[in-house]
Amino acid sequence: QKEVEQNSGPLSVPEGAIASLNCTYSDRGSQSFFWYRQYSGKSPELIMSIYSNGDKEDGRFTAQLNKASQYVSLLIRDSQPSDSATYLCAVNQEGRPANSGGSNYKLTFGKGTLLTVNP
Amino acid sequence: KAGVTQTPRYLIKTRGQQVTLSCSPISGHRSVSWYQQTPGQGLQFLFEYFSETQRNKGNFPGRFSGRQFSNSRSEMNVSTLELGDSALYLCASSSRGGTQTDTQYFGPGTRLTVL
Numbered sequence: 698q699k700e701v702e703q704n705s706g707p708l709s710v711p712e713g714a715i716a717s718l719n720c721t722y723s724d725r726g727s728q729s730f731f732w733y734r735q736y737s738g739k740s741p742e743l744i745m746s747i748y749s750n751g752d753k754e755d756g757r758f759t760a761q762l763n764k765a766s767q768y769v770s771l772l773i774r775d776s777q778p779s780d781s782a783t784y785l786c787a788v789n790q791e792g793r794p795a796n797s798g799g800s801n802y803k804l805t806f807g808k809g810t811l812l813t814v815n816p
Numbered sequence: 817k818a819g820v821t822q823t824p825r826y827l828i829k830t831r832g833q834q835v836t837l838s839c840s841p842i843s844g845h846r847s848v849s850w851y852q853q854t855p856g857q858g859l860q861f862l863f864e865y866f867s868e869t870q871r872n873k874g875n876f877p878g879r880f881s882g883r884q885f886s887n888s889r890s891e892m893n894v895s896t897l898e899l900g901d902s903a904l905y906l907c908a909s910s911s912r913g914g915t916q917t918d919t920q921y922f923g924p925g926t927r928l929t930v931l
Binding site for chain 2 (some may be wrong): 731733739740741742743746785787803804805806807808809
């Protein structure tokens with residue numbers, strides 16, 4: 698069973714602090730990794746995608762990937778109350794090669810970490 | 817560009833009935849995936865369609881089925897509904913669906929309640 702694990706939280710940080718969200722995955726062949734944000738009662742929206750080892754920054758968000766450790770994280774700098782949501786880590790599991798006409802698109806999601814940013 | 821749309825947004829059914837949910841992907845997107853989200857299990861992959869063909873399937877019973885039309889719109893069907901099928905059903909579309917760098921965009925979901 699290929700799994701994606703996240704700390705369920707809740708993670709509570711003060712406004713302006715750095716929030717650190719972590720995710721581990723079991724399938725060593727996984728190639729692409731995504732962070733989605735989901736507000737209560739809403740559908741997930743993509744925050745970051747990362748495919749190579751290292752850091753990827755986009756505004757206040759930084760995704761970090763370490764394939765050797767099978768670990769991906771999301772840092773939110775200068776956290777705002779509007780960042781309060783559930784953050785879902787998703788991993789695209791290895792499948793048939795794209796050029797075979799098949800699909801290697803089968804996202805496995807963690808159960809999410811609830812983040813609360815306190816004013 | 818309009819986003820992914822799903823209809824209906826809310827449904828109430830009773831055990832034993834069947835239900836059909838509809839999803840219209842972002843214009844130009846050819847891949848449509850379906851997910852079930854429950855508080856206990858989180859988001860779980862149901863199946864993915866590309867060019868009217870099911871290419872990937874999750875670990876759900878045969879009561880869950882789907883199809884995709886030539887305009888990329890997709891439907892999923894659940895037959896013989898059980899109480900445990902109560903969930904938020906999410907559809908997501910992507911442009912190519914066959915490359916590792918493709919990105920999925922989610923629709924607002926259909927909230928199904930089985931009584």
